Amino acid sequence: MKAERIETLDVRAKTSVADFFVICSGTSDTHIRAIADRVAEKMRETGQRALRSNTGGNMDGWVLYDYGDVVFHVFREDKRQFYDLESLWESMQADPNLI
DSSP: OOOEEEEEEEOTTTOSSOSEEEEEEESSHHHHHHHHHHHHHHHHHTTOOOSEESTTSOOTTEEEEEOSSEEEEEEEHHHHHHHOHHHHHHHSOOOTTTO
């Protein structure tokens, strides 16, 4: 689906919410939806279903699928820059209770 700027963040030492965040960008809401739908389809083929997602209404430039250990984010570029999850999680200190 030609997702752009795909990054995987290892957050195991920083939160118990997930082990990894996969973040990528799409060029429009339609592109974002296509990327997210394709990932969900491929995950279902491997027997994985999202525990949570925000796909039930207006996604407003950001789709999130929570697969437990992996949280998948697809952003429109302006939303990705605004929330800047990469910098947020990179600057966060490791939690000594998780190590």
